[in-house]
Amino acid sequence: MVPNVDSYNRKITYLRVSVTDRCNLRCIYCTPVKNLKLLDHADILSYEEILKVIRVATELGINKVRLTGGEPLHRRNFTHLVESVCLIPRIEDVSITTNGVFLKEMARPLFEAGVHRINVSLDTLNPLKYTKLTRRECFDAVGEGIQVAETGGFSPIKVNVVGIRGLNDDELLRFADFSVRKPYHIRFIEYMPIGRDLNWTTEKYVSSDEMKSKLKTFGPLLKIPPSIHDGPAERYRFESAKGEIGFISALSHHFCPSCNRIRLTADGKLRPCLFADDEVDIKSPLRNGYGHEHLKKVFQQAIARKPRRHHAEILEKREGLRPMSTIGG
Numbered sequence: 001m002v003p004n005v006d007s008y009n010r011k012i013t014y015l016r017v018s019v020t021d022r023c024n025l026r027c028i029y030c031t032p033v034k035n036l037k038l039l040d041h042a043d044i045l046s047y048e049e050i051l052k053v054i055r056v057a058t059e060l061g062i063n064k065v066r067l068t069g070g071e072p073l074h075r076r077n078f079t080h081l082v083e084s085v086c087l088i089p090r091i092e093d094v095s096i097t098t099n100g101v102f103l104k105e106m107a108r109p110l111f112e113a114g115v116h117r118i119n120v121s122l123d124t125l126n127p128l129k130y131t132k133l134t135r136r137e138c139f140d141a142v143g144e145g146i147q148v149a150e151t152g153g154f155s156p157i158k159v160n161v162v163g164i165r166g167l168n169d170d171e172l173l174r175f176a177d178f179s180v181r182k183p184y185h186i187r188f189i190e191y192m193p194i195g196r197d198l199n200w201t202t203e204k205y206v207s208s209d210e211m212k213s214k215l216k217t218f219g220p221l222l223k224i225p226p227s228i229h230d231g232p233a234e235r236y237r238f239e240s241a242k243g244e245i246g247f248i249s250a251l252s253h254h255f256c257p258s259c260n261r262i263r264l265t266a267d268g269k270l271r272p273c274l275f276a277d278d279e280v281d282i283k284s285p286l287r288n289g290y291g292h293e294h295l296k297k298v299f300q301q302a303i304a305r306k307p308r309r310h311h312a313e314i315l316e317k318r319e320g321l322r323p324m325s326t327i328g329g
Contacts, residue, residue, distance in 0.1 A: 003296075004061025006272075006306040014064045014231075014261040015057050017050060018328025019081065021266045023071040025099050026135040027121075028199050029162055029191060030324040039326075045268045047081045049286050051088070053264055056295045058090040060303070062262075066095045066119075068328045070266065073102040079109045086114030095119065097160070101138045103145025107152045119158040119187075120146055124168045125178065133167065150183070158185040158246075163206040172211055176218040179243035187233055187246040194275070194324050208234075208249040215245065232258070250274075256309035262302060263328055270302035275310035277322060 004012045021039050023031065045053075054065060065085055072078055073096075086094050096110065100120040110118075122142055124130050130139040149157055159178075163169055172188075179186045188211050193200040215221060224235040224244060232255040233246035249255070263271040268283025280302040285294055 003059075003300060004303065006303050008257075008306075008308050010258070010260060010306070011061065012260055012262055012303050012306070013061055014066070015054065015062045016066045016068055016261055016263045016328055017054070018068050018070065018264065018266040019047075019050065019072045019078065020044060020070040020075045021326050022074055023069055023099070024074055024101055024136065025071070025138065027099075027123075028133055028135070029164070029194075039267050044266050045264075045283060045286075047077070047084070049268070049283070050081065050264070051084055052286065053282060053295070053299075054085060054088060054091070056292065056299055058088060059296060060299055063090055064093040065091055066097060068097045070328075071099050071101070072096060073098050073106050079106070079113045082110060082115050083113040093117070097121065099134075099138075100142035100145040102141075104141060104148045107145065107149040107154065111149075111152050111154060116154055117156060117158075118149060118154050119160055120149075121160045121162075122146075123160075123162050123164070125171055125174050126168075129168060129171075146184075155183070156185045157183070158187050160187050160189055162189045162191050163211055164191050165204045165206050167204070169206050169211075169214075172214050173218050176215050176238065176245065179245055180238050180241040181243075183242040185235075185244050185246055187248060189248045190251050192250055192275075194322075194327070205251070207252040208247040209252060212247060221245065250310075254309060256307075259306075262306065265326065265328055267326075270299065271327065272302050272306035273310055274327065276307060278305060278307075280305065 006012055067082065082094070085091065094115050095117040096115055097119040100122065103120065120142065123133050127139040131137050146157060161175060175186050178184065188208065190208055191200060191205050212221065219238045221236040222239060224237055232248050235244055235246045237244040263274065265271055268281065268286065269279035270282050271279045280298060282295065282298050285298055
């Protein structure tokens with residue numbers, strides 16, 4: 001098998017790295033209210049270990065890295081890691097997913113470290129709803145952070161919106177207007193049934209098709225040709241808009257045939273699929289002193305175990321899965 005091609009002939013070029021399981025928010029679809037077990041510090045990969053895995057991955061065809069959490073900006077000296085990742089040969093693109101709370105202070109140093117693309121999770125434009133969704137009062141800080149990132153040169157700034165019926169599905173047109181006025185890429189994401197003790201139900205699920213239909217009342221959605229940084233998003237824009245709209249349809253129109261990603265969890269597991277708790281341990285070989293070639297074989301093993309497709313169905317809550325906060329966004 002070609003090193004970065006899985007069993008179904010998909011070329012794996014994208015590594016999502018969770019640098020921590022800790023977060024300063026407690027979003028209802030991500031973090032359990034009760035029985036949240038955080039990793040001990042010793043169980044989390046060090047920056048040196050993360051960099052070693054990424055270097056190994058680049059020799060197997062990985063050229064794109066996204067740094068996530070938990071909340072990545074919550075980890076100490078995160079900009080040092082960002083700068084180091086950006087300097088790794090063969091890495092063509094580095095980006096970050098953040099909740100934006102610390103972005104006002106960190107946007108400039110992150111940009112100077114080499115990251116110029118960023119995703120900010122913001123599921124509502126209503127401060128009261130934000131507090132209900134995140135269980136924290138940080139709405140103003142996120143807005144200020146996005147503005148600082150924009151003036152500081154980040155482009156594109158993608159705003160991730162998980163659509164939840166009865167909570168923010170009445171704000172779709174507000175987000176549409178947001179994309180017209182601001183140069184942001186609004187990305188609507190289907191609410192996914194991941195983890196234990198969370199709030200997912202079929203009644204709260206809103207498909208991308210339904211969101212798209214509602215948005216068409218705002219105006220015609222003009223299709224945008226795909227580009228190298230799209231990922232799974234189906235992209236549109238409104239006429240004369242400064243920004244754009246995207247849809248990520250993990251359940252209703254799953255993109256498994258074109259999935260090119262693998263995940264590294266904060267505790268050192270390679271996870272071939274978001275929706276399956278099949279993981280390959282790379283932390284133990286790292287800490288037991290195994291060499292570069294052995295680590296490459298471990299990474300290849302994870303690629304080989306990537307399933308043809310996920311089996312998360314709209315009518316099924318995946319009780320066995322880790323909470324999203326422990327997997328990485």
